[in-house]
Amino acid sequence: xxxxxxxxxxxxxxxxxxxxxxxxxxxxxxxxxxxxxxxxxxxxxxxxxxxxxxxxxxxxxxxxxxxxxxxxxxxxxxxxxxxxxxxxxxxxxxxxxxxxxxxxxxxxxxxxxxxxxxxxxxxxxxxxxxxxxxxxxxxxxxxxxxxxxxxxxxxxxxxxxxxxxxxxxxxxxxxxxxxxxxxxxxxxxxxxxxxxxxxxxxxxxxxxxxxxxxxxxxxxxxxxxxxxxxxxxxxxxxxxxxxxxxx
Numbered sequence: 470x471x472x473x474x475x476x477x478x479x480x481x482x483x484x485x486x487x488x489x490x491x492x493x494x495x496x497x498x499x500x501x502x503x504x505x506x507x508x509x510x511x512x513x514x515x516x517x518x519x520x521x522x523x524x525x526x527x528x529x530x531x532x533x534x535x536x537x538x539x540x541x542x543x544x545x546x547x548x549x550x551x552x553x554x555x556x557x558x559x560x561x562x563x564x565x566x567x568x569x570x571x572x573x574x575x576x577x578x579x580x581x582x583x584x585x586x587x588x589x590x591x592x593x594x595x596x597x598x599x600x601x602x603x604x605x606x607x608x609x610x611x612x613x614x615x616x617x618x619x620x621x622x623x624x625x626x627x628x629x630x631x632x633x634x635x636x637x638x639x640x641x642x643x644x645x646x647x648x649x650x651x652x653x654x655x656x657x658x659x660x661x662x663x664x665x666x667x668x669x670x671x672x673x674x675x676x677x678x679x680x681x682x683x684x685x686x687x688x689x690x691x692x693x694x695x696x697x698x699x700x701x702x703x704x705x706x707x708x709x710x711x712x713x714x715x716x
Contacts, residue, residue, distance in 0.1 A: 471541065473671045474520065477657060478543035481521050483631040484638060484657065488582075489523050495581070496527045498700045498711070499611055503577065506695065506713050508607040511576040515603055517566045518584035522548030522559065528579075529557045537561045538569065567595045571603035578603055580612040585712075586651075586675040590686070593676075597690040597714075604716040610691070613699075616708045617644070617651055617677045635660040649677040680710050687714045 473481065482489060503511045512534055516525040519537030521544050529535045529552070537559060539545050545561045552559045566580075567588075578600045588596050600610045624641035636659055643652040655671035678686075680696040680703065687694045691714035698707035 471673065472669050473655065473657075473673070474539075474541040475543050477669055477671075478521065478541065478547055480631055480636060480657070480659070481544065481547065482523065483629045483636055485523070485582075486629055492523050492527050494700070495613075496524060496531065499528075499579065500531070502611060502697070502711070502713055503609070506715070507577070507609045508715065509576055509605065511609070513575050514577045514579060515569075515571065515575045517569075517578060517580045517600075518582070518587075519548060519561065520544045520582065522551055522561065524579065524581045525559060525561075526551060526555065526557055529559045530555075535559050536575075538564050538566065540565055567592060567599055569599050569603055573602070573605045573608075575603050576605055576608050578608070578610045580610075583613060583615050583675075585612045585614050585683075586678065587673075589676050593686055594689070597687060601690055601716055606716060608716045610687075610714045610716075611711060613709055613711050614678060614683065616710065617642075618679075633662045644677070651675045651677050683710070683712050687712060691715055 514528055514533050514535045516528065516535055516537045519525045519539045522537055525535055525537040525548065537548060542563050545563055548561050604610065624639050626637070626639045629636045629638065636657060639656040641654050643654065653671070653673045653675050657669045657671065659667045684694050684696050693715040695713045696703050697711040697713060698704045699709040
């Protein structure tokens with residue numbers, strides 16, 4: 470499991486190139502939420518499940534003091550190289566989001582790229598507790614998660630390039646409605662210039678949450694909770710949601 474974050478870590482930015490190109494818009498929205506919903510100035514941020522640092526580094530570029538934490542050393546190695554190349558002062562540490570031991574150190578905690586869906590309905594309470602401990606009084610937790618119930622055509626196949634290698638990526642999913650589990654499946658074929666091919670199969674189990682469920686779960690831990698759509702107030706047909714929770 471988690472091949473996407475280990476053996477494919479060096480290809481992660483290429484696979485997610487299109488979303489990485491839009492990360493500025495996402496952080497624009499997050500900054501809007503900082504201004505609109507928070508009750509303290511946000512300067513120091515902990516970015517959980519930071520991966521290769523796509524949002525982490527964008528926050529750092531905007532002048533925030535950011536620390537990135539991820540479970541996988543392979544992803545952090547990529548993030549550190551990018552930070553060094555840009556001359557950004559970001560500390561990246563390896564760790565489990567459920568076991569962080571920070572005590573009221575951050576104005577905000579963030580978690581991007583639907584990472585919260587890796588936590589089931591038991592672990593998500595541990596996550597919220599960890600986040601709450603790490604936040605200063607009136608601090609804010611912001612995370613995004615997808616709508617898995619919209620119609621769509623699967624499988625989805627597309628190409629990307631990393632240097633002179635061509636990536637052919639095929640995504641599909643299998644859903645267990647009764648258990649609200651989604652099996653995210655991805656075949657990544659890496660084609661070298663000489664025609665040689667390496668193939669990797671990703672098969673991760675994710676948890677399906679509705680906005681109402683996330684709100685009810687978060688309200689057990691935070692004093693103020695709101696769900697947004699992608700870049701705006703919640704709308705009926707949104708395909709991505711954002712949780713904003715104040716300590």
